[in-house]
Amino acid sequence: MNISSIPDSAKRVIESLVTSGYPVDDILQQLESSGIEWYVTENGDLMVKYWQVGAERLVPLEHVARIRASQSVPATAEPLEWLSANLDDLRAQYAGRWLAIVGRQVVASAPDLPSLLTLTSGLEGVTPFITQIPAEPISWRTAFPNASWF
Amino acid sequence: MPTKAFEQAIGFYQIPGQSISLPLVSVNLLQPDGNRVTLPLLFDTGASFLTLRNDLYPILGLTSWDSGEPVPVNTAGSAAPVTAYKYQTTIEFLGVIVDCPVLLQQLPHNPLWMGLFGREQIFNRFGFGFWESSQELLITATP
Numbered sequence: 001m002n003i004s005s006i007p008d009s010a011k012r013v014i015e016s017l018v019t020s021g022y023p024v025d026d027i028l029q030q031l032e033s034s035g036i037e038w039y040v041t042e043n044g045d046l047m048v049k050y051w052q053v054g055a056e057r058l059v060p061l062e063h064v065a066r067i068r069a070s071q072s073v074p075a076t077a078e079p080l081e082w083l084s085a086n087l088d089d090l091r092a093q094y095a096g097r098w099l100a101i102v103g104r105q106v107v108a109s110a111p112d113l114p115s116l117l118t119l120t121s122g123l124e125g126v127t128p129f130i131t132q133i134p135a136e137p138i139s140w141r142t143a144f145p146n147a148s149w150f
Numbered sequence: 151m152p153t154k155a156f157e158q159a160i161g162f163y164q165i166p167g168q169s170i171s172l173p174l175v176s177v178n179l180l181q182p183d184g185n186r187v188t189l190p191l192l193f194d195t196g197a198s199f200l201t202l203r204n205d206l207y208p209i210l211g212l213t214s215w216d217s218g219e220p221v222p223v224n225t226a227g228s229a230a231p232v233t234a235y236k237y238q239t240t241i242e243f244l245g246v247i248v249d250c251p252v253l254l255q256q257l258p259h260n261p262l263w264m265g266l267f268g269r270e271q272i273f274n275r276f277g278f279g280f281w282e283s284s285q286e287l288l289i290t291a292t293p
Contacts, residue, residue, distance in 0.1 A: 012292045013157070013245055030245040061283065080176050080190050084163050084262060091261075100187075114208045121185055127178055129188040130209070134259040140170050 014048060029127075078103055079129035096135035100128035156279060156288035158244060163262060173280075173287045175267050178242035182211035186242070189264045193278075193287055197268030198223070200241065201234065201253040206264060210237055215254045223255065232256065241272070244291040248275055 014036070017027050031038050031048065039047045079101040083090065090099070090106075098116040100108040100123075107128060110116035120128045162171035173193040178186050187209060189202070201223075207215040218235035225232060234255035241248050250271040257265065277293030280286075 017245060030242070036245075079188065080163065080174060080262070083190075084166065087166055087261060113205060117181075117185075117187075117208055120187070121183075127186040127188050129176065129190070131190060131261050131264060132205075132259065133261050136259070138260055139258050140165050140168050140172075140260070 018046070025125075083129075083131060091133055094133045096133065098130070098132045100130055102126050102128055154277060154279060154290070156277065156290045157292075158289040159281075160287045160289065162285035162287070165262070171285050172262065174263055175243070175287070177267060179209060180240040180242060180247070181209055190262055191265050191267040192263040194266040194268055195273075195278075197266040199234075199236070199251055199253045199268045199270045200239070200265070200272060201255050201257070201268055202265035203257045203259070204235075204254045207254055210239055210252070210254075212237070212254075218254070221253060223253065243272075244276070244289060246275055246291050248272055 014031070017030055020027070022030070028038060028040075028046075036048050041047060082104040083101060094106070094109055097109045097111055098113050099106050100116055100120045102123070107123065108116055108119040110119060113130075113132075116130070120130075160173070160175060163174045164171050174190050175193050176188050177191050178188050180186055189206075189209075191200075194201075199221075202209075204215040207213075212218075216233075216235050218237045221234045221236045222231035223234045232255065234253035237252050237254065239250065239252040241250060248271065275291075275293075277290040279288035281288060
């Protein structure tokens with residue numbers, strides 16, 4: 001792996017992982033968790049993709065939201081992005097149920113968390129994203145105005 | 151003027167149909183049985199501890215949510231402290247594995263956040279910044 005052209009901060013993360021002694025599969029999974037895209041060559045070299053600023057302030061702020069809405073997101077954020085974007089449909093279909101999401105797909109649902117964990121324990125090589133779809137109305141505010149909510 | 155470098159920028163999440171944006175992060179939790187799950191958490195500098203909804207206790211390998219060390223905690227909007235229960239867990243965030251305390255507490259049910267990403271033994275492993283005008287949470291795993 002040639003990491004000479006990677007920024008120092010990302011380089012330290014990668015170096016700490018590849019020298020950690022972890023199994024290769026764990027290292028690759030942790031790279032993904034860090035939002036670092038990787039590729040293994042036929043020779044077994046680990047190639048990584050990183051971001052750097054190409055042009056500061058290129059996009060006017062009034063256009064940022066439109067452009068960001070059309071772009072792909074890091075793999076680790078994908079279930080949350082997908083959940084947020086499809087919440088109305090998911091509430092209609094899964095109200096009151098616990099969900100396991102992988103990528104952009106519900107891979108398991110159950111009426112309670114222990115049942116869901118049993119279903120997901122057989123999933124190999126993926127880390128399911130866990131949430132519960134409330135049956136009751138959702139409160140989005142986070143400064144709670146009264147203690148009765150607890 | 152100090153300069154800080156961040157490797158990650160996580161956009162706030164716009165709630166559909168609401169004029170609300172939330173700084174949410176996806177955090178891996180390593181279960182006692184070796185399995186991992188990802189939980190969405192609300193980034194909360196006001197939370198002393200990583201705090202999860204009380205009904206997530208099976209993920210910690212517990213048989214009930216209120217068997218740990220009782221901890222009185224103050225919550226916004228509540229005059230009296232409520233009781234949370236403290237345990238130990240292991241999380242993974244941005245490739246960094248952290249052993250940290252976790253509180254189980256009764257929290258409002260929300261599908262986009264299952265708990266609070268709080269400070270104790272976590273924030274000192276990272277560097278964080280807010281860019282409110284672009285609604286981004288900036289993070290470095292190498293502060």
